[in-house]
Amino acid sequence: MEQIANGLHMSDTVDASSQNLRSNLRLGLDTECDEVAGEERSEGTSPSTFSPSRKGTFLKKQHTLKDQEYAEIARQVFENSRVEESRCANYEFPEEIPIENQQEIKTAVQRHLNYASATVKASRVFCTCSRETMIKNDKSSDHFLTSCCCFIPHLPRRPRKRTRSHTVDADSEDAALPVPEPAQLTRSDENMQIHKQIDMDFQRVSISGEDTSGVPVDDLRDASSLLVQALLIREKYMKLNLQSFPKTTKRFLRTVDDEPLDEEDTTSHDDEDHPIHPPATKGNPFQNPILSEICCELKMVEGVVQVFESASCSEQQEVINLPQPDRESFLADMNILMALIANGPIKSFAYRRLSYLSSRFQLHSLLNEMKELAAQKTVPHRDFYNIRKVDTHVHAASCMNQKHLLRFIKKMIKQDSEKFVYFDKKEKRMMTLKEVFDSLGLTAYDINIDTLDVHADRNTFHRFDKFNSKYNPVGESKLREIFIKTDNYMNGEYFARIIKEVGADLEESKYQNAEYRLSIYGRNSDEWDQLAKWAVSHQVYSDNIRWLVQIPRLFDIYRSNGILSNFGEMLTNIFMPLFEVTKDPSSHPELHQFLQFLTGFDSVDDESKPEDIVFTMDSPTPEKWEATENPPYAYYLYYMYSNLVVLNHFRQERGLNTFVLRPHCGEAGPVHHLVSGFMLAENISHGLLLRKAPVLQYLYYLAQVGIAMSPLSNNSLFLNYHRNPLPEFLARGLVVSLSTDDPLQFHFTKVS
Template structure:
């Protein structure tokens, strides 16, 4: 009804705004993984360049013997000339649909885990040098485009105490800093794997490995100076893994405490989320007292698996990524709407893994007023162009016939949901952007007409009555 009555008025309001259009409003890619933030062509060019530039550099140790880059490629019977996007074989295809294991294997260039280790890991024999270079190139592209920003995910596994220091040393050494980039730290839900390998005895150990260094650096920044620097650009935590794995255990009052969790089975999703949230709450309280910025929890949630993951996400998180299963739970969907919990959606990624594009619920969520934004997830696997976020917007606009106003609203949502500071958001969206309703909108910055914002606010007020 709103569209029928006001679509032309919205368009007229947008046309009146000088200078601003969809291309020069700020957009944030709210869900993207650092290890696949470049596209295939970019990675391919980088590997070829590295082969020409550093052929004699020792990049890997095999049975106490160093291997140079050239030797690594010779062992695969390849030269720089032979490489193509097809031999790299990192694009998700129809074989990855509902096969998370096959999708994970796609992270290996040419199907070789050794190349993944050399080029897209932070802790390898060359100290993550190549990965640092690629990230810097991606950052340079973002700075050049000016209006696109990203929130990259890096992993902390919780296997040992020094993981944070190693990651921070890599970040500081390679100066992976940009005004267009903020970092999130993802903790993969892989306790059962580490437990089987005898790397961890109890779940408590994993939690301590993840959170103890953060408490130490908050109390005394000089105890981990590089980590203190790195954390200034970290905005939150993410929880990642295949949600469709069966869960043997239901989290309730009888569940063992982390110190007593020594079972072979992986703790359930809600157990991971609850203990991350509990530790983060205490950490944030301490950081606030010390005058530091705080972190938010923004897990992958509702991509697959049981619906109750979305209940955990609703109770514990600031935003979630995916949220596809909300389409099957109208009551939960309504709660997410009322609480305006951000949902970062990646239709192209889901199209390759879980749900075909035309069945994606994003247009329904948007028309109902949920806080949704578009994101890329893994450009390396799913996108073809140098600007994956624009590719995501362009396909969404074509398939779902989104208007210019819808696109600008998605972009505005992405900024509001993101972890960029309030000062930056005010600069991008206008000084009053954190106020509700029309007051909080400045069409000269956001290109979203006041009519649309007023409509959202009025319907929300009606619903809250």
């Protein structure tokens, strides 16, 4: 833990000088052209040299005596995850907390005796304390689990913000805030006091006493230190990739490692001046100035794109020391977390805490449900339909519902029947839209929702292959290529028109926003340019839409078909164009314009596929991964994350936007996918397997990791609707959102 704390301290020191560094290294901004995108720079301008003084901030893991023990426990967890029962069966808890091994059975009686003795002593001291001391102690321990001499950071229960009002504990700091004099109240202060008066009418639940943990002291001490260590590990990786980490958790971690808070964590932001509706974009959104080129060399080294000052430095392997993770340290940290989720006492502790959070929310609902409903009715101009909603997990190829797609296809058959839309490779000839449907024996009159056959039914349950076939209208891949592909004979014209129609629906509703996922496969290096050309040439833009790029984990298919020779080629095709456009935006002008509306990356595929290969130090580097087997989930995620770290810092030095990692994680398959997601991802999608792992579920709560959940999607693929854990996660305080995933397959009407 000490080494991790030192590493965070190093990161704080480096980040403190980032402002000065950026002023010196806004690479090319001092010679930035005023021309808009597409115009050439004046001749004779030489690129500036990229030579940052930023040093790598990732502290490598120091070897300890427990590393081998953690590695062995992690190996056993991986082995157990291959068993079908461990992947599919729910994690069920008995009525009493189990004792895992014989050693605990022998020491259990002594622990409880010590615990009882300590409780009696504490109660005697507590009874003799003055009332002022009791209040002081209760306030200071409100957000910490205390037991004798042991401290564990425990996040305060996040207020249930069903309306503008929220609950406040009787002994919390908010309850003791001074109220300004009536003469000094502004309009916003009056509104706050009105809502505070509503809050004061709520019934509150207060837990008093010295010890609220409910577990023996030794178990509490062990759980405290290990959970703190896990949170520090996540904080380290979030900071390295410029991803968010909750300020509340960060403040409590600083009380443990005694490190200073960052300046941004001590400042508050005022939301008073934010408009209800953001200003609309005027003109061409893809018409922005292009930065000038900088002088540096790019090269893929052991699966990660590195930035060199010159070609000679590239040959000598003298890389510019931009921050990046260390593979050995990542695996050591992962083993620690794998050992943590298999620890019996910590599982019992986490289960008790999660049950406590759930019970407290249910009790609050019972006590204050009617008052919350009354408070909700006092809020003007706000109901379910006109509150702002963001769909953070939806695939662009299925963002429309089936009725929308059906109407669009019929309209195109009537309007563009003689337009060439498809090239038949077998017959080697162009086909009009009418000829395509004639070959299928269909007319515009014949097609209906049933013949379209894109809705997922019970036949797709645990059949990901059948689900993927639902992307083919009428079961024909040629219709999928014509209507919902970006790289077809028509350059994705129809798909662009559908996306723009969906965007117009979002703009009309005013309060709906979405992040659509587009695919980059990594089969060749031209995919990025083709995707950007599709977006820019067809003006696929809406103020209510942003993009994520999803990368399917399909290397085994590409390798078997001879498309790629090793995994390093796939990574090069995915990330090298992004580094090139950051170095010289004029080399990929359309991609430069498109990336300003890209927010992050996703990793997608069927997680239920068995993984027989474990990511260890013996695993080959991407350039040497030439086998036809697919790399494991953690392998994919680590090398995506590593390239994003270097890319984000490279783009940050140029004053460009950065990207986050938000993969599909925990939908099915082994639980240890969620360990990789906890370490590397800012947010995840699905997270169903958290219901089987109480320790991970509690860590996701403490770290406030966002989870985009899709109950309708899960109902057709992996989990029946009535068993979906979304309500339970919400009650326990996990950060969850409701998302659509694939409206084309799961919805019958427009999303509200």
